[in-house]
Structure formats: C-alpha cells, structure tokens
Amino acid sequence: MEPLSRFFYRRSEKALSDATLQASISRTTGKFVGARADAVAAFPGFETARDEGSRIKRETLDRLDHHLGRFIDEAERRGAVIHAARDGAEAREIATRIAKEEGVTLAVKSKSMVGEEVDLTGALEAAGVEVVESDLGEFIVQLAGETPSHIIAPAVHKTREQVSKLFVEKLGEPYTDKIPELVAIARRRLREKFLSAGMGVSGANFLCADTGSIALVTNEGNGRMGTTLPRVHLVVAGIEKVIPRLSDLPVFLRLLPRSATGQPISTYVSVLTGVKRPEDPEGPEKLHIILLDNGRSGILKGKYRDILKCIRCGACLNICPVYQSVGGHAYGWTYPGPIGSVLTPLMTGLAEGVPLANASTLCGACADVCPVKIPIPGLLLELRADERDRGLKDPAEVFGMKGYAAVMSRAGILEALERIAGVISSVFLKEGKAPWLPFRFSGWTDRRDFPAPAPQPFRKLWKKQRGIRPWNR
Amino acid sequence: MEPVGRKEELLRRIAVALRGHEAIKSASGATAGREAALSVADRIARFRNMFESQGGNFLAGPSLDPLLPELGEALRISGVTALFSPRGDERARLVAETLVPFGPFRLASPGEIRQLSAPSSAGFQTAEFAIAETGTIVQSGQKGKTLLPGLISDVHVAILSPAAFVDRMEECLAALSEDLPRTISFITGPSRTGDIEQTLTIGAHGPKKVIAVLLP
Secondary structure, three states: OOHHHHHHHHHHHHOEEEEEEEHHHHHHHHHHHHHHHHHHOOOOHHHHHHHHHHHHHHHHOOOHHHHHHHHHHHHHHOOOEEEOOOOOHHHHHHHHHHHOOOOOEEEEOOOHHHHHHHHHHHHHHHOOOOEOOHHHHHHHHHHOOOOOOOOOOOOOOHHHHHHHHHHHHHOOOOOOOOOOHHHHHHHHHHHHHHHHOEOOOOOOOOOEEEOOEEEEOOOOOHHHHHOOOEEEEEEEEHHHEEOOOOOHHHHHHHHHHHHHHOOOOOOEEEEEEEOOOOOOOOOOOEEEEEEEEEOOOHHHHOOHHHHHHOOOOOOOHOOOOOHHHHHOOOHOOOHHHHHHHHHHHHHOOOHHHHHHHHHOOOOOOOHHHOOOOOOOOHHHHHHHHHHOOOOOOOHHHHHHHHHHHHHHOOOHHHHHHHHHHHHHHHOOOOOEEOOOOOOOHHHHHOOOOOOOOOOOHHHHHHHOOOOOOHHHO | OOOOOOHHHHHHHHHHHHOOOOOOOOOOOOOOOOOOOOHHHHHHHHHHHHHHHOOOOEEEOOOOOOHHHHHHHHHHHHOOOOOEEOOOOOOHHHHHHHHHHHHHOOOHHHHHHOOOOOOEEEEEEEEEEEOOOEEEEEEEEEEHHHOOHHHHOOEEEEOOHHHEEEEHHHHHHHHHHOOOOOOOEEEEEEOOOEEOOOOEEEEEOOEEEEEEEEEE
C-alpha cells in the first residue's frame, strides 16, 4: 500500500471534522479499553505472562537467523514450500506466480496485516484472480473500496447504516439495519466462496520453529475455513513472527486475545502443520509460505529491534489519545497508532513517516498496555533524534530548540525574557490568549491560541514565597 | 521455480544484521498461570465456568437418556433438521442416532452437509481435550479425523468424557505433539464477530451454537 503518512496533519484535520467517524472511533476504542482492563484484572498471571512473552520474543529476535532457519527446515520437512521475499514487489510476484501455477481463479483471504502491507489482494486481482476478503470487517472494507482503519477491527469507521447501504448497492441484498441480519448475509455469501475457492490466503499470528507450524487466531471462523477447505493454502508472514517452540504458544495465547478484545481466548485458534496427510479427509494439498523481509532485517540491526516483538493486538491504538482523536486512516499506511508511528518511518523511510513520530504526547499509555513490553515512547524519541541528525527537521525548529535550551539553562536571561514577554503580551493579548504568533511559529496558532505569559513569572512567585516550602512547613 | 538461494540470502541478511549488536540478557523460567493441579471435579467446574461465560452450552448427566430432551430442544430452537457424525466416531454416532426422535431430525452424511444447499445441521463429534484454563474444546485431525462437525455445521455438539479434561493449554499441546496432526483446532464457544459497530454478534462463519455434552 502506497504510504501517505507525510500528509498526517492534513488527514488528521479531515478526520477531526468528520462527526460520524469521531463517534465510531470513540465507541470502539472505549469498548476495547474497558474490555481489556476487565480481562487483565480477571487474570492474575497477566504480568508474569507479559514478562515471559517479552523475553521469548526478544530472545528469538536476538537469534532470528537460527530460529527462522529451523522454521524453514521443519515446515519443508512437512511438505510446505517456503518462499523468501525481500520486499513487497517480490512478495506480490511470488504470490501471483503461485496462483498462476496452481491454476487458482478464486481465493478466499483471511485478515492479514502483512497482506495489506504488500497489497497482496491488489496484486492477485491484477493477475485475474478473484480475491474475497472473508473477515467480515475486511469484507465490508473491500466492498467499499477502502483500507482497514484498525488492526483488529478493520471497519470501525463504518456505521451499520453505511454497511447496509453497501450490501444493497454491491450485493443486491434488501436493506436492513439489524446487525444480526447483516452478519447472516455475509455468512451466506461467503460460505459459497469458501466451498468453491481454490486457494485460501492467510497471514500468521505465530510461526513455531520447532514444528514448522502456523498458528492462526480468529473469532469468526473464517481463518479455519479458508485454510481447511481449499486445495491450496498460501501464507504470507513477516520474518519476526517466529517463536522458538510450539510449547511457547500458550503464553502468547494468554496475552493476545486479552490485549486485543478482552477475551480470555479467541473463539478459534488453529495450529496448522504441513500439508494434508494421506489419511486426512480434508486440508490443503499444497502449502506455500512467503516469508517477508520488507525492511525488517534492517530494523533488526539497530536500536529499534524491540519494535519487532509486536504481536499486533491493537491495545496501543485503543489507549492512545492521538488514535482516539484521529482514527486509523490519518496515519496514512498499514499500521496506525503508536505501533504504526514507529514502524512506518522505519519501513517507508524517515522522510515519509516521521510526522507520525512527532504526533505523540509521549504520555506512555501505549507502553503500559503493550503485552510484550515494547518501549514505544522511547523509540519515538529515538526517531525524533534521528530526524534531527539526518537534517530532516525544519532549521527554524532546531534553532528555536537550541535557543530554548540556552535560555532555560541561564536564569538571568530567562528572567529578562519573561519581563519582555509580559510587556509584549499586554499589547497583543486577546482575552488572555495570543491568537497568533509571527511566521515560523504560526503553525502553533493556526490551530489554537498560544497561552499568554502569566503577569507574575513562576520564578518570581517562588522567590516571594520561598519561606513556605511544603517539606518544612 | 524459486530463484536459487533466496532463502539462504534472507537468513544471511538476518545474520549480518544481528552481528555486533548485543543480545539482551534476561532471567528465564517463569511460567504464568501455573498452579497446583486441580482435581477432576474442579477441572470440570472451571471448564464449565469459562466455557459458559464465552457463550458455550454445557450439559452433563449420569447417562445420555436424561439429557436427550434438553439437547433435542436446544437443536430444535436453532432450526436444526439434519444430524451428522464422522465415520468411525461410535460414541458421537450413538448420541446422534438416539436423539433423532427428540425433534424434527434425520441423520445425514458429512458429504451432504458440505454442500451449499445443505439443511441446517448439527455435527456431533467426540472431543479430544477440554481445557479448563480457557473453557476450550480441542478437535484435531489426528489419525485421519475430520474437522467438519466443528467447522461447517450450524450447531456443534462436542462429546466429552472426564478423561478429556486438562488444566492448561500446555498439557494438550504436549500430548498432541507426539504425533502432530495437520490441524489442531481450539474452539471456545460459538463463532462471533464484533466487526459492525463493535456489537457482539453470534454466528459469523462457524457454528452458531456449541454444546459440550459430558458423559461418564
């Protein structure tokens, strides 16, 4: 998918003025945040599981060549065909070649963020394959010709009325605004596809190195159907999805659903190992696994390695005050929210993605909820430092910050400036706020008033009252 | 097909990236959720609690006969007319056959249920494990077993015996790892979606009702 993250501010403004979108975002994030908190409170082992999950993920990344090599060997031993893709273009080329060689005309796809990242659906469709998104949210988004706006709830930006209108227009179904009826329509239309598709396409939540297994977590049951009924199963997964052992899986199953939707476990967890055996009545005869790099090995190299621990639960999106305000589409690429603000600059380039790293208050809520303890605010700060080091910051901002640092470390200058500010503000003030600042700082006052300097600087008040210290009262 | 060496190149690229960058050192060994093993009765009670809180229906009795009216009623109100069980699963076949007089039911073959035009169906199958920790039923494809009853039916009836219950997920995975099947399927309650307005709705793609029947 073509990144549009450099337009973050413009896209945010659009999102902020969309009343329907605002209502759906706050309803969704509110529900998810509450459900997660309840689920965590009901499970005393959560903190231990976080420590353990975080440790396993980091240790796996530290020896990823070994673990990924093991996964490849074990999966191949059980009949899988492994493909390595350096970038999105290679992944698309491999996937379309597989579809062509396997003679696939209809594919059912489960939700896959990596699939979005490389626009797998678009590539297969361009090659003449009908691709049906089988996750209900993705199905809706596909009918609307849009992209997902949340990692685990792709259609959060749509109301039931909008969904119903889509079903009328695109599927010729009668209008209904009853959600169970809408779900029943999708069930019927998609069942038809599951039973006739030649290929199922899925991502992977986890790749187990010691058995070559793929673990898939879903609630709807589309992931199971699409990987059991069609003759070919195509998996596309990032290289960071590996965990060393099948026996490590339960730790992550205790973390992921609780963090994502607040469930103790998702309705369905499938552990898929190799191809259909001679005695099996169902299962795919062919299993293709595309392992995608797309910049991940570069991230592995340096100080951002921890971001690859992410298990894509979406908890950091829901809790983030920025995501809660602007929703997923404003971020302009596959991964929104705090996790996207780190991944996007690293994967699409600093110049493209760095507005996202700046669009954070660094409040730390994301790190508090992260099930694998990724230090997201710290990584955002690193990105801002990289931005300056590579000369991508506005020189005026760098100059301003340097000046600010110089003033703040010299009490005399600060005091003098405070006095001057007091005089100037008495001329320009409007109802106690400065409605505009001169050019270069006008970016601030375009969107809000600058608070006026206080008539009495804090330092002066402090001096006056220094006798009354709270600690020796 | 695959250009030679792409996989090797990927692994080499990763190895080079890791070179010279310190791995973290950390303590290991903690395991969340580990506690003293439960008695069979406690295990079943915990399973029931977790299973029901996630939308599953639980039936237990000293024998099959007293459960039949309630089971029949549960299927009837879901609109089920066809009952099927996999070949070779004698216990499930017996439950399905005995249930026929308790509703507008007839027996069907798995092949018939796989058709798009299939009537509303209930799939009966003996479950391999029941996990107390999460309230999960486990079906696997081990020894050529089918997955259709828990996959494409409208109501999934899982037959359980006390020996099937385990405390934690680890135990079930360890037992299945000895002869790892192509598919292990954890099933916890009915198929659901929250994709429209985050409103929980039952019956997305899988069974709309899951009934666990515990028999001695």
